Amino acid sequence: MIPVPADRFGAFVGWLLESSFEASLLICAIFAVQLLGGRRISARWRHALWFLVLLRLALPWTPQSRFSIYSVVPRLIQRSPVVGSF
Numbered sequence: 373m374i375p376v377p378a379d380r381f382g383a384f385v386g387w388l389l390e391s392s393f394e395a396s397l398l399i400c401a402i403f404a405v406q407l408l409g410g411r412r413i414s415a416r417w418r419h420a421l422w423f424l425v426l427l428r429l430a431l432p433w434t435p436q437s438r439f440s441i442y443s444v445v446p447r448l449i450q451r452s453p454v455v456g457s458f
Contacts, residue, residue, distance in 0.1 A: 395428045
């Protein structure tokens with residue numbers, strides 16, 4: 373096994389938690405849209421909405437925007453240094 377420095381591992385875990393949290397917010401928004409839209413939303417639009425989740429989880433970066441749900445919702449996951457040493 374290749375040793376991984378603790379700071380890089382901690383940065384990766386922080387990014388993974390942040391990305392997962394943001395994707396879960398997107399999933400909740402999609403569920404809300406589907407619940408409110410009901411049968412009026414076609415299958416094509418439902419698939420397009422879920423494709424956004426796939427893109428969010430697959431891309432390691434996101435475009436910067438002043439108007440984002442992630443800037444409105446307070447950060448629940450704080451980046452903190454990894455405690456302990458490997």
